[in-house]
Amino acid sequence: MAEVRYYDIRCVRGEITLVDIDNGVVESAGTSFFDKAVIRVLGSKGWGILTRDHVDIDSKREVESLVEAASRLAAVTEDHLDLADAPRGVLPVPPLKEDPRDVDLEEKTRLLAGVEEAARVAGVGNTRARYTEGIDSVRFLDSSGNEYSYEAVRSGFSVVAIASRNGVMQMGSERDHITTGFNLRNKQDLGRKAGEVAVSLLDAKLPKGGTKRAVLDPELAGVFTHEAVGHASEGDLVREGASVLGGKIGERIGCEGLVIVDDPSLPEFGFIPVDAEGVAVERTEIVRDGILSSYLHNRETLAAVGDGVPGHARSEHGAPPIVRMSNTFIENGDAAYDEILEECRDGILLIGSRGGQVDPGRGVFQFNAEYGYLIEGGEKAGMVRDVSLSGEILSTLHNIALVGDDRKMSPGYCGKGGQSVPVSDGAPHLLLENATIGGRGE
């Protein structure tokens, strides 16, 4: 056999339940099954990685033959990696308030139909709601004798409403996902909100693009944190030379008092009890008092780069672990919301998120609000739609003029390297100076 410095195996067996209701029609409501395993071998240089369906982790013979196959892959690699020592340990998984497995599919479908129906307010022509539930049974073992298993349960939904009038079509959407139990009861309010936003957007104006003051609501400020700072602090990007934050530890990248954290141990949607390499998870302060203080690491990037905290390796089932965010947020400051609007005077208030993207090497990011309001004389004025914001990582945090005191986390999914993992982002309301607003209004 080729040289094996280390190996690990991670199996995820589970079920995915989806309910999809489109304009009152139950399009599908059912459960699918998967059983994926990833076997990694660190050879004399780099990783050989195998992905298989349905591996018997308890069969010594099967494990041996997979390790051997992976070691042959590792033999073609050239990039020499080492693994840093890292603390071990598994946190208890937060107890489920109500186990979604105790709720039958019929009731889930009925509850989702209630949310979807609530979105159908006057003026809304189309509504769609999706319930997503994932039950993952995770087992891990490695050649250092570490072994763990846990179960992750996720439950949540999204609802979209589309309003149209005279050929104009606008959308409102809401979502809520949690890891702490069944999450579909008493949620009609969110459906109604999606419908109301869609209808009010019919009369919203397209904002004029340009540089102005912007107030970000906690959800959008969370996406801002994730795109503007989170990705660029990922140790793999830093190691490859693909992040503008490389070599900047100890440098001031934001205003005094600014604290930016990634914390996989928080019982939010990005919670993991242990990372995908069997490393204990802990709160990581990426930025402390405006100074870049930690990168997010796995064992290999910690060994190669240093200056940070391991325990940030995550993977979608059936994919190798890479460095990822979990629950990423800006800590509360002391500005009240009214004070932030007042200080903004004339600018734009941006609410909700349609997602974002970053080019961490160039240090440029873009993200999009669901809607917003002009701010005139410190007061909320007319509604605007289809408004984006872009910025540069190294300058944008200096432009945070006020940090609110009302942090809120929002769940979502983050894509990287073709893998999607559950995360949450959050922040209090933020006031940004010199924000580049993209909009096609004249």
Added chain:
Amino acid sequence: MNGEDLIERILREGERRADEVEVFYARGLSVGTEIKKGILGNAEESEAWNMAVRTVKDGRIGFSATSDPDRWKECLDAALASGRLATPQQWAGFPKPADLTGTPSSADGDLVVAVEDAARMVGDLLSGAAEHPVEVVGGGADLARSYLAVANSSGIFYGMDRTVAAVSLEAIRERSTGYEFDASPFLAEIDARSVGEQAASLAARSLSGRDIETGRYDVVLSPVAAASLLGQVLLPALSGRNVKAGRSFLADKIGDQVFDERISVYDDPFAPGLGSTAWDAEGTPTRRLVFVEQGVLGRFAYDLKTGYRYGEGSTGSAVRSGGEPPGIGFHNLFIDGPRMKEPGDERAVWIHDVVGAHTANPFSGDFSVEISNPFWIEGGDLTEPIRTAMLSGNVFEMLAGIGGLGNDARRVGRLTIPSIRLNNQQIIGK
């Protein structure tokens, strides 16, 4: 039990308990080599197996899937259980065996799924990138072969092979980045060296871009940038499901001149491409579909479910991804039309790619995105890099009045598209 025997067993067992049964089966082997620190980092091999079952009883469609052959009974039970909750609909049966015409090709007999071959392609990528003074920060090569089959209780059993060779490279020079990629069913079509060289060239040449003032400019979207925006906005608008649900800007516009007369949009499942096939993901024979001809909207795409529900019939447009139920999609979609000599002849802002295309509003077509590797173009040459800016616009309005299409059509996933010149677009500088 091999896949074929298991399919038979599920069909027989399912028929006893439902009016109709369908099994979609996929197995595949792929290898990949990833570039780290400018040399070969990880080497990966993946074997995947998936079986998806649909049952129909009294017009109620049930679905489940499994990647574990031992759980096939549970999977069939789950499909039947899900059918009991689905809203019943008009349904006239899964397709019966048909004479499949044409011989689409999306498999390369010469493609071997071997890690050594992928490693050689990484070598070619890196030697291409070495032509410019850049750091290589990512990328890799993948080779894959899969077998897909669809079988149903009406007697269909179609199977096909697919292959994919794919390469990508990401380069950086100071704070200027460049990314290029290519994928094809045919190994011989992939020029890894050239992909590496192009990515490196973008990073090297985009350095020290000059600022641009906010204002209106003529722009040229490269095929990559055009594919990103059209993929997010135009493709969903052509789906019959979105049309019937009132989610498509193009609904009620059949027969209208919706786009510039120089634009045609068609799906050709018989052209060589990543999605070439004689039958769709439900076993319906595929055909060439012209959605837009010289700017006039002609039709939409349907699968069985939406086709039966609205009396439109399937257009053979069902596709699947992973273990999900079939949905409406495209096999090899082309944006085509008469070409202009050189879309970048008169001075314009050339845009290689955009950041954040997925945030475009798919219903209204409005977007504002950050642009990547923008250059001033004149006389067909990229003359000077631009530092950074946003582009705001509306995809449907853009397509209604284009400046012209370039001669440089390329394959971006399942879309084949040329560069598009657009006059008088909104650019927001910093």
